[in-house]
Amino acid sequence: MSIRIREYKFFRSLSVKVNDNWPVRKAEQLWKQLRAHKIAEIEATEACKWLRAAGFPQYAQMYEDQQFPVDVNAAELDHPMLEPSVLKSLFRRLHALNKCARVHQQRVTHTDDSEDEQCALSYNWTYQSDLRRWSRIGQNLEIPGNIEEWSSGISAEKPECSGISTEPTRSRLRRMGSTRHHRRSNRDVVVMSESGSNVLDFLSKHFNSMSSTDASACASASVSNSEGTLDKKKKSRSLDKSDGWSYSPHHERIPWNPITHTEEDDESRLDLEEGGRPISTLSCTQLQVLRKLALLKLTALMEKYCPTHRTGWNWDLPKLIRKIKTPAYKDKSVFGVPLTIILQRTGSSLPKGIEEALQWLQQNSYDQVGLFRKSGVKSRIQHLKSLIETQGEFLNFSEYHAYDIADMVKQYFRDLPEALLTNKLSETFLLIFQFVPDEERRQAVLCALLLMPDEHCEVLLALLKFLTNIAEHSAINQMNESNLAICFAPSLFFYNIIPSNRQGLGSPHPRELAESKAAQDCLLYFLQNCNNLFSIPKEILKQCTSNEMKESIPVMLSDLGSVCGGWRGYLDECQKMLLREVKEKGWMMVHNHYSKVEIAYKKVTDGHPLRLWKISADIEAPPAEVFYRILRERPKWDEELHSTKTIAQIDRCAEVFQYTLRNVPPLPLKDYCVVRSWRTDLAKGACLIVETSVEHSDAINIPNSVRGIVLASRYLIEPCGSGKSRLVHLCRVDTRGRMPEWYHKNYGHICALYVANIQSSFKQFATGPESKV
Numbered sequence: 001m002s003i004r005i006r007e008y009k010f011f012r013s014l015s016v017k018v019n020d021n022w023p024v025r026k027a028e029q030l031w032k033q034l035r036a037h038k039i040a041e042i043e044a045t046e047a048c049k050w051l052r053a054a055g056f057p058q059y060a061q062m063y064e065d066q067q068f069p070v071d072v073n074a075a076e077l078d079h080p081m082l083e084p085s086v087l088k089s090l091f092r093r094l095h096a097l098n099k100c101a102r103v104h105q106q107r108v109t110h111t112d113d114s115e116d117e118q119c120a121l122s123y124n125w126t127y128q129s130d131l132r133r134w135s136r137i138g139q140n141l142e143i144p145g146n147i148e149e150w151s152s153g154i155s156a157e158k159p160e161c162s163g164i165s166t167e168p169t170r171s172r173l174r175r176m177g178s179t180r181h182h183r184r185s186n187r188d189v190v191v192m193s194e195s196g197s198n199v200l201d202f203l204s205k206h207f208n209s210m211s212s213t214d215a216s217a218c219a220s221a222s223v224s225n226s227e228g229t230l231d232k233k234k235k236s237r238s239l240d241k242s243d244g245w246s247y248s249p250h251h252e253r254i255p256w257n258p259i260t261h262t263e264e265d266d267e268s269r270l271d272l273e274e275g276g277r278p279i280s281t282l283s284c285t286q287l288q289v290l291r292k293l294a295l296l297k298l299t300a301l302m303e304k305y306c307p308t309h310r311t312g313w314n315w316d317l318p319k320l321i322r323k324i325k326t327p328a329y330k331d332k333s334v335f336g337v338p339l340t341i342i343l344q345r346t347g348s349s350l351p352k353g354i355e356e357a358l359q360w361l362q363q364n365s366y367d368q369v370g371l372f373r374k375s376g377v378k379s380r381i382q383h384l385k386s387l388i389e390t391q392g393e394f395l396n397f398s399e400y401h402a403y404d405i406a407d408m409v410k411q412y413f414r415d416l417p418e419a420l421l422t423n424k425l426s427e428t429f430l431l432i433f434q435f436v437p438d439e440e441r442r443q444a445v446l447c448a449l450l451l452m453p454d455e456h457c458e459v460l461l462a463l464l465k466f467l468t469n470i471a472e473h474s475a476i477n478q479m480n481e482s483n484l485a486i487c488f489a490p491s492l493f494f495y496n497i498i499p500s501n502r503q504g505l506g507s508p509h510p511r512e513l514a515e516s517k518a519a520q521d522c523l524l525y526f527l528q529n530c531n532n533l534f535s536i537p538k539e540i541l542k543q544c545t546s547n548e549m550k551e552s553i554p555v556m557l558s559d560l561g562s563v564c565g566g567w568r569g570y571l572d573e574c575q576k577m578l579l580r581e582v583k584e585k586g587w588m589m590v591h592n593h594y595s596k597v598e599i600a601y602k603k604v605t606d607g608h609p610l611r612l613w614k615i616s617a618d619i620e621a622p623p624a625e626v627f628y629r630i631l632r633e634r635p636k637w638d639e640e641l642h643s644t645k646t647i648a649q650i651d652r653c654a655e656v657f658q659y660t661l662r663n664v665p666p667l668p669l670k671d672y673c674v675v676r677s678w679r680t681d682l683a684k685g686a687c688l689i690v691e692t693s694v695e696h697s698d699a700i701n702i703p704n705s706v707r708g709i710v711l712a713s714r715y716l717i718e719p720c721g722s723g724k725s726r727l728v729h730l731c732r733v734d735t736r737g738r739m740p741e742w743y744h745k746n747y748g749h750i751c752a753l754y755v756a757n758i759q760s761s762f763k764q765f766a767t768g769p770e771s772k773v
Helices: 024-053 057-064 072-076 084-103 145-155 169-176 197-211 215-220 223-227 284-305 339-346 352-364 378-391 402-414 423-435 438-450 454-471 481-492 510-528 538-542 566-581 623-632 740-760
Strands: 002-004 125-128 133-136 189-191 259-261 552-554 588-590 597-602 612-619 641-651 654-661 669-679 687-693 705-707 709-719 725-734
Touching: 024 057, 024 084, 024 284, 057 084, 057 133, 072 084, 084 284, 284 423, 284 438, 284 740, 339 454, 339 740, 352 378, 352 402, 352 454, 378 402, 402 481, 423 438, 423 510, 438 510, 454 481, 454 510, 454 740, 481 510, 552 709, 566 654, 566 669, 566 687, 566 709, 597 740, 612 740, 623 687, 623 709, 623 725, 623 740, 641 669, 669 709, 725 740
Parallel strands: 669 705
Antiparallel strands: 002 189, 125 133, 259 552, 588 597, 597 612, 612 725, 641 654, 654 669, 669 687, 687 709, 709 725
């Protein structure tokens, strides 16, 4: 009877699998070794997940390619900008992977191909998108021999330490990205005799040989030996893949808008306000780097100050509302609906009815004594909720008492399926205000806020601004920041359910009291530091490399398309590529909230984390009318439009156009300045519009606004039947102030909302009887 080693991994009782003839001592020893083997596998998986989330994907890749153990001291030289206290969390994971590499020799595969893989907190590493691999600056992975050179130092002295295969380099490179590649050398086959002693002897020798690996020899297989000496003077290209997001014919068909990066380190740009750089002014690439740095810093603080049983290997970047079942919310529109669904349906994180209620309370009820403390009438609150659910916006709140509206607002936040401070990060905030010292608290709070979803941060900022305005009149309404924190904390935090205390039935659990006090202190801190809460201090910005945090701005109109005949040649090339791209395959379909609109996306390998979205719909109007509606009648389909202006008419079919979109107060307006061209002479009466961001000297500086970047926005309108059109919209926009996850989850649905509004603006509503012609 033949038995493989992997069949022994999940023993729960040796009495079932082991014969009576086996020695009990050897059986127990085998079980302990199997258990250590499984624990090492789990720890390695969790450590690799954390390394990718915190900005160290190169080490996770090295472990998965069996290039561990590594020299931790050499890894420290890759991150000179980070404090030693912060790097302890990285060293803990690397030491764990070194230990796992000596115990767990089976190859690990990573199947999550995410744009987040292209970001690392290091000067010395760069990501090659064509090979989907990390390499040191100066290495060129296009030549397979470099892989062999990379691993030669690790496998020279003791190949069994790293487990690197000695098969030919070209065949190993072809199989390196495959998830089906498993090492057959670890699948040892054992023949069991009647007594079973041969199995125990073989397994004991097998595990003893792995655990008795010389640690000093493994440590000599280090990053520094395999790579040579580190050159600190080399400039990092870990996040600066190219000088601009220019057209690469080998990867993408659509030319992207070239973006310039400011070379000088303008201190005034990094300190726009007293508290630092506002999050709303940062690009998605900058926020991607800051989020990884925030996870690293927060992990270090939590592991340093919190009890060991409250933190551990499961500390990972939270994947919040990753997959939501939309049918569960079909019968709801406001209350009990996640903020992500609200954003995807309406284009705004905060429902219009709740936003109007906050504005009405601020204007008309700031002088009400005990606002949010005194209860309203239950029947009127229920009627008000039903009115918001059905009507949604443009409500007349003057017919209701202020306490009824205030209670309704608290109930809205209390009914959110995902708490405003999120179910996972609520515990983190509570731990910060229970264990982290006051001098470290500001940094811990900022790091936790950077890990929150953007839609939750926007609603939190709007609520905090509203509550601080109410607290300014505390001399009249007797509701200062402390009282408001006591009243609102239960509605914003998620509390873990604690078993009831049988000894004292009438008294709350001590842990409940501690968490309630921490929640009130946390919300009070938010209210007292509201103005600087969502700003990045200059000290944290300096810890990121200069290339990572450079300002990305569109080029001037005169510099657009300098390699393809000027801006005319660039826009003509965009039009040609649009006609090709809409016919290509490879788009990933996404479920959406509009039955007559299709959403798809495609990943773009130009170093920028944003996806290219494709929205398609049939419209009951000829192409000429749809074309004019999109070009000249934007107020009819964009409900968030604030203002528009034609800056310059540069050609018969081209112009520089500026428009501004509203945002949830107090967030700044979103401003865009684009050059756009169009054609109406295509075959069969089809039309197209292409636009991209540029800088223009006549563009207006709008107060309280942030200039977004339109990497690509294209419209193709083709005839589809009698009097109908097929609209295809390609879009890729950086609105500023949002993480890449926000764009991946929500921006395609927002574009679909625009197309659905264009679609509904042409609907015909007939009231008379049907006539037969």
